[in-house]
Amino acid sequence: MNMTATLKSDITPQGADYETVRQVIELITEDYRDQPSLEDIAARLKQPPTQLQKTFTRWAGLSPKAFLQAVTLDHAKRLLRQESMPLLETSIEIGLSGPGRLHDLFVTHEAMSPGEWKARGAGLTIRYGFHPSPFGQALVMATERGLAGLAFADDGNEQACLDDMTCRWPNATYVRDQEATAPYAARIFDPGRWRPEEPLRIVLIGSDFQVRVWQALLRIPMGKAVTYSDIAGELGQPTASRAVGAAVGRNPISFVVPCHRALGKSGALTGYHWGLTRKRAMLGWEAGKA
DNA sequence: TCTGATACCCGCT
DNA sequence: AGCGGGTATCAGA
Structure with a gap:
């Protein structure tokens, strides 16, 4: 590993912080109308304000207040407005040379053939493991050809999460193998290891339409967002936004395929x-790294 | 403005 | 046939 990676590795977020952060986010979004102060939030979580502030900032790279700013409707609308349509078409060229994508995770993807998709994973061996991540327990699934699945669970929900993923490819063989999946987790959640020279290999297993939607998602740079109808337009089917939404929702490699950067036209997160x-x-979190 | 209801959209099961 | 991580439009608050 080169210098850059080593130097930056200490910003690796700590998985244990997520539970605290999750509660803070829930509080500030439930009560966003009356803008709770740090003291209010700390009191409700029964934590000293200074420690809460520290935990949150270590996790997000932003203070709770700045974070709140970053997830408001106004901000979301700004993300969308910046460059909605041309963005999808040009971001690859811009991204590889320009600063806009400097901190983004680079991936190379390949799609499974329609035949392989219909086989529902038959003949495929999928290794999986759970690892702490900035967004809770991360379920990582990989085939020989690369990363095939990434899902998240709150503590105690791991089984439901695993079931959710395994029934997508019911005919595959599943092997628990933490050792095989750990390197993926380590790399995905450490922006210091995101480098274009060594892109992350991922495998897209889905219907033709779904794969096209997921590929469109991959072209949205970090710190930007598009609407479901933008993607529909990109695919040449401007009225298919609802179908796009459904496909986005079935994205098996969440976070890496940035389905969280698709928003409703109003800027609402919608789901x-x-x-x-x-x-x-x-x-x-991305707002804090960008 | 904001919230609900309604109508139409389209790929998947 | 029916179901979504949608969207535009319109009626009431």
């Missing part, structure tokens, strides 16, 4: 398979 709080957390 997230692993919980809206987590979507908010991802957007805020």
Whole structure:
């Protein structure tokens, strides 16, 4: 590993912080109308304000207040307005050379053939493991060809999370293998290891339409967002926004395929398979790294 | 403005 | 046939 990676590795977020952060996010979004102060929040979580501030900032790179700013409707609208349509088409060229994508996670993707998709994972061996992440317990799934699945669970929900993922490819063989999946987790959640020279290999297993939607998501740089209808337009089917939403929701490699960067046209977050709080957390966390 | 209800959209099961 | 991580439009608050 090179110098850059080593130097930056100490910003690796600590998985244990997420539970605290999750509660803070829930509080500030529930009560966003009356803008709770740090003291209010700390009191309700029964923690000293200074420690809470420290935990939160270590996790997000932003103070709770700045974070709140970053996940408001206004801010979301600004993300969308910046460059909605041209963004998807040009971001690859811009991104590889320009600063806009300097901190983004680079991936190379390949899609499974329609035949492989219909086989529902038959003949495929999928290794999986749970690892702490900035967004709770992360379930990592990988095939020989690369990362195939990434999901999230709150503590205690791991089994439901695993079931959710395994039934997507019911005919695959599943092997618990923490050792095989740990390197993926370590790399995905450490922005210091995101480098274009060594892109992360991922495998997209889904229907043709779904794969096209996921590929469009991959072109949204960190710190930007698009709407479901933007993606529909990109695919040449401007009225298919609802179908796009459904496909986005079935994204098996969440976070890496940045489905959290798809928002409603109003700027509302509208939904997230692993919980809206987590979507908010991802957007805020990225705001702190960008 | 903001919130609900309604109508239409489209790929997947 | 029916269900969504949608969207535009319109009626009441």
